[in-house]
Amino acid sequence: MTGTADAAHRDSDQRQDEFTWGHEALGARFAVAADGTLRLVRLARPGDERPADPAAALPLVELTALGHGSGWSGPRFTGTAFGSRLAHRTHSRGRRDGWEWLTVELHDRDSGLTAFAELTSPAGLPVLRSRVRLRNDGPEPLVVQSVSSLLLGGLPAPDALDVHRARNDWLAECRWSTEPLRASVADINTDVHEHDSRAALVLTGRGSWPTDGHLAMGALTERQGGRAWVWQVESPAGWRWDLGERAHGSYLALNGPTDAEHQWRVRLDPGEEFTTVPGALALGPDLDAAMGALTSYRRAIRRPHPDHTALPVVFNDYMNTLMGDPTTAKLLPLIDAAADAGAEYFCIDSGWYDDDTRGWWDSVGTWQPSPRRFPDGGIQAVLDRIRERGMVPGLWLEPEVVGVRSPVAAELPAEAFFQRDGVRLTEQGRHQLDLRHPAARAHLDKTVDRIVGDWGVGYLKLDYNIVVDPGTQAPGDLAPGAGLLGHAHAYLDWLSGVLDRHPGLVVENCASGGMRMDGATLAVAQLQSTSDQQDPLRYPPIAAAAPTAVPPEQGAVWAYPQPGFDDDLISWTLGGALLGRIHLSGHLNRMADHQLALVRDAVEVYKSIRGDLARALPFWPLGLPGWTDEWLALGLRVPGDVVTYLSVWRRGGPSGLRLPVRHLAGGAARADVLHPCAARADQAVWDGEALTVNVPGTPGVLLVRLTSEA
Template identity: 30%
Template sequence: MSTRDRILSLYAFAPLNKLETFKSSHPGGKPIYFDLSGLAENEPLSADAFEIVSTEATTEQHDIGVLTVKLHHRLLPLEVILKYKAWGDTGVFTRDMTFVNRGQKPLSLASTPSLSLTLPGGEYTLRYLYGGWGEERQLAERKVEAGSFTIHSVKGRSTNGFAPWLSLRNEDTQTEYLAELAWSGNWDMSVSREPNSWPGALRERGVDVMMAVHFDFGGAYQISSGTEFVVPRIAFTVSSGDMDDAANEMHRYQRQFVFPHTQVNHPLLVQFNSWYPYQGKITIEDTKRLADQAAALGAEVFVQDAGWYNQVDWSEELGDYQADPKAFPHGLEELANYVRNNGMKFGLWVEIENAGIQSRLFHEHSGWCLSYNGKPLIFSDRCQLDFSNAEVRAWATATVDRLVQQYGLSWIKIDYNIDIGDRFDPHGDEGLGGVLYQHIIHYYRWLDEIRVKHPDLTIENCASGGLRFDTGILAHVHTNWLSDNVDPIASLALGYGCSLQFSPEVCNHWMVGDTDQGAVDVSKPEGWWSFLFRVPMNGQFGFSSRVFQWSPALQEDAHSNIALYKNVREIIAGADVYHLTPQPKLIRPTGWMALQYVNDDGKMSVVAAYRLQDDLGEQVFRLRGLDAKRSYEVTRDGHSVGYVTGADLMKIGLTIRLDEPWRASIVELRGQ
C-alpha cells in the first residue's frame, strides 16, 4: 500500500461536510478517536463545532504521508489547519495545528490541546517520567482508575518535575501507546476515565488523554486579528509490542526526522569539560595542565565551562563574555590555540538567555528581561532575556558570532539556570497569555539561525542538567547534558530514563569520579575505576575530573576505557535500545542493570551490564532484535570470547559474570 493510500485509510471523515472524528486502526483491532477539543471565546472547539473547508493527502520525501485538513468554526471567525504526518516506516504520527483569526477583533483561546484522544476500553497501565534537579526521568507507573490523573510543568522549564511524555498500555489487548509533546516551556497533561453508571463496567469506558501548552497565568492566549497561533507538535505511536518497542519507534522518528545532524559530532566526540575539577575558579596554567592530560587520554574536544569570563562571580556576571584578564592574561585565544595544538577541538560555555544582576548587560539593558508588575523578573542572581525582542536576538547572535570567530569554537555549551514560572507582564495588548510561548518560539528560530551561520559548530543544550530536555529544543541542537548529578551510582538510573525517552546519541553524560570535585579514589580497585567510566557510556561520553592527580594505573585504565567507548559509540549512536532490567533506584540500587543497543539491521549490538549492590555475581540476559540465523563474535571488555548464534542469544541468553558489586561489563556482538 502506498503512503498516500495508507494515510487515507487511517482517517475517515463523516459526510455532509461535518467533521466528527479521525479514526485510526491499531494492532488491538479497535479504533482510536482523535478529537478536536478546547475552548475559544467560551465556545467549544469540539469536532462538531467545525465544518470542513478542504482536505488534501500528499506524500513528501522519505515516504512521509501528509494529510492536511482546513476547518472553519461554525460560530467564530476562526480557521483551524490540521496537518497529520505519517513518518515513513517509523510507525510515528504527528499532529500540527494552527489557529488563524479571520475576524476583526482579537480572539481568546482558553485551551488548545496538541493531543486529545480517546483510547478504547480495557485495563490500562500508565507510565510517566518524573524528577527535578539531579533525579531526572525516573519511571513511575500506576493503574488507570476512575477519575483524572493530572501532571504539569509551570516552572518555565519543560522537564523540571515531569517530562511531557507518557506511555499507556492496554493490558487486555497488549497494545502500547506512547506520546510526547515537543515543547520546552510550560504544559499540562491529563489521563482520565469517567466512571460508568453500572457496577463493574469501568474497563469498558474509554481512556481520555490530553497534552497541551500551558499559557501564562494558567489562563488564555489572545490572537489578534489576522494573526495565527501554532500549537506545539505532538508525536504519537502505537505498538503491539512492549514499551521498548514503542519507544524505539519514537527514537527512529527522532533520529531520522527531528534531531539535526552534523558531521562535526560524528562519531560522537569524547569531551573533556573543565567544570568539575575547578568549578568556575580557573587559570590558564590550570587549563593547560588539564588539556595535556585530556588529550593524552583520548579526549577529542576540550570545553571550557563557566567562569572563564568572570572577575568576581561567574553567575552574577552572566552576559559579559570577555575573558577574565587575571585568569587569562593573554586572552582566551592562548587556551584555544593550546587545545588545538594538542589535537582537540575547542569549546566554550555560555548562558545566552540570561543576564547576571552584576553584569554590564543587565545594567545597560534591564528592559530586555522578562518582567512582572513592571520590574525585571530576577531569580537568585539573574534574569531571563526575552528572545521575542529583536534587539536581544541581535545581541545574542553578535555575541556567538564573535566567540566562534575569535576563539575558533567547534563546540558551544548553552546552559539555562532559571525557573522563570508562568507570570509575566504582557507585551501590550498583542499575544496576551503567550509571553513565554513567544520567547521559546523565537529562541528555537535563533538556534536554527546559529546552526545555519556556523554549520561546523556542535551545540550542546543544558538546563541545570536535564531540566529543559525535550524534543522541542532537540530539534534545534545536537546533544543534551543529561543531569548535573554525576554520582556514578545515581547516574545508572539517569541514563536508563534518558535512553527510554530519547535516542541515546543525545544523552550526554560524563565520568567525574568519587566526588563532585572530580576526585577519584586511587586506592580503590581497578574494577571500580572501570565502573566509573562505563556508567556514562550509554550515549555521548565525556569526562571532567582531576586528571592531573591520577596515578599511572588509573591513567592506563582511563585510556583503555575511552578506547573501548570509541569502539562501540557508532553502534550506540544509531541503535534501538532494549532495557533488559527494570530501572534501578536512584539511591542504594540493588540487583543488576543492563541495556542493549541494536543497530537497525540487527548485525551489531552492544550490551552494557552493571552489577549493583547485594546480588548474585552472574546473570543471564535474553537479548532482543538480533538476526536468529547469524553468528556473532562476542567481545567482552575488548577481548574476544567466542561465537554465538543470534538464536541462542535470544532464546538461551547471554551470561555475564561480575565477581564484585559495582562492576560493569561492555559486551560487543558483531555479526559474521
C-alpha cells in the same frame, strides 16, 4: 520539512463520511460524526485488525476560548464547546521529503474560527505528529485559552492499560514509574450515570524549565493485547497531557500551555493565526518497540549536523574537577592529559569570565575572559593549547541571563528583559533576556560571533540555571505564559541562526542538567546534558533511562574517573557512558599511568562502536530502570540485528544474572566483553535464548557486544 509536495491532491469539498490516510507502517481512519465533526476513529500499525469503536473517537480538535467553555469535562481536556462545533470542511494530503502529510480544515460557523489540523508521519515509521493552526475568520476578536495538539480516543479501557511516566528532577532525571491507569481513573459505572467520568490523569510541565518535575512524554502499554503507545509534547515552555475514560475506552490528549495551568492565552483578531506546539505519538507491539520508533522519529525531525554521526569524545573540566574555577595553570595539565586519553573536544566550563572578587553569579552578561584567571596570553593561549593538542576548543555560556550587577543590565533597554506589570523580573540575582526583542538578540549574536568567529571556539555548552514561572508579559502579551512560549520559540530561532552562520559549531543543551530535555530543543541542539549528578553510583539509572528522552548519540553522560578511585570504580564511571555521548572529566593529570591506561582503553572502545550508536535503537532487557535497582541494563540494537550492545550495571544482589534479548532468542550469537578491559570472556555467555552475565564485585559494570551468527 521543506520542498514541494510530489503527490499532493485536494479531496472534494463535498463532505465524505469516511476516509483513510497513512503509509506502510501506520494507518489512520477518519469519520465524520452526526454533528459534522471529524474524528480519528482508528490509528494502528499494519496487521492490527482489532475493531474500532466510532463512539469512543474524539473530535480532531478541542479548544477553549473566553465565552466558549467546556461541556462535561471537569479537569479533562475533552468535551469543549468548540470541539463539538468545528465541522469538517475539506482536507488535502500528499508526500513531501519522505513524510506523508494530511491537512484537515475545520470550521465553526458561530464564531468564524477555522482550524487546520496538520498531521504528518515519516514514511516507514509508526509515528504520528500533529499540530493545530487556528485562524480567526470571524468578525470579532477571539481569546483562546487552550487548544489541543493531538487527540486520540478509542484506546482500550483503563482496566487493560498501564501508564508510564517519568519524574525528572535535578540530579535525578528520567525516573520512570508504572501504575494501572485505573488507579487514577476510577470505575464509576458510567452506564448507571449515563455520563463519562470526569476523572483524568493529568501531567503538566511549567515555567522556563519545561522538564523540571516530569519529562514531557509518557506511555501506555496494554497488559494482554500486545500494544504500546509512547508520546511526547514538543514544547520548549509549558505543556500538558491527560488520560481519561470515554465510552468504555480511554483517550489521550496532548497540549501545549493552557490558561488554567500556565497563565497562557492568545488574542486572535480577525485574520490572525496561532499554531500549537507539535505532539507526537509512536506505536509498537511493546514498550521497547514504541520507544525505538520514537527514537527514529526524533532523528528525523532534528536539524542535520555532522556531530550526529561523528560523535567526538568531549572532555569538560567541570564535573568533580575544576567545578567552575578554571585558570591557565589548572587547565594546561588537564588539556595535555585529556588529549593523551583520546579526547577530541575540550570544553572550558563556567568561571572563565570571572574577574570579580564578589563572585560571578550575579555579574555575568558581558562574557569577556578574566585577565586574572588567564594572565599570560589570555584565554587565547589556552584555546591555542587545546588546538595544538589536536582538540577542538569549547566554552560554557549561559546566554539568556544577565546578572543584576552586570553592565549589560543597564546597557540594554528594559523591554529586552522579562517583565511583569512593568517590573523587570529578577531571579537568583539574574535578569532574563527576552529573545523576541532585537536588542537582546543582537547582544547574544555579538557575543557568540566573537567567541566562535573571532576566538575560533567550536563547541558551546549552553546552560540555563534559573527558572521563571509563569513567564513574562511584555507589551502585546495577553498573559505571561504566552510571553514565555514566545521567548522560548525565539530562543530556538536564535540558536538556529547561530548554527546557520557557524555550521561547524557543536552546541550542547544544558539546564542544570536535564531540566530542558524537551523535543523542541533537542531538534535544534546537537547534544543534551542528561544530569549534574556527581555521585558515580547514582548516575547509572539516569544513563540507562536517558534514551527514553534523547537518542543515544545526543545524550551526554558524565564519566569522571579520579586518581583516588580504585580500578573497579574507574571502570564503573567510564562504562556507564559508553552507550551514550561520553563526557570525560576528572583529574586525569594526577592519575598513575595504569589508571590513565584504563581511561584510554575505554575511550578506544567507545570510538570503535560509536558508528553503530548513531543508528541503534534502545531497549531495556530488565524493563525501564528504577532509581534503587541493584541491577540495571540498557541495550542498543543496531539495524539488521547483526550487532547488539548491552551495558549491565551491578550495584548489589547476586553476582549472576540472566538477561533476555528477545530479538536474538533462538539464534546463535557471539558474546564479547568490550569493557572493562580486565573482564574475563566467561563473564558474558549467550545460551541461545538469553545472555548470562557474572559481575563478581560491586559496583561492577560490563559492556557486551552480541554478534549474531545466524
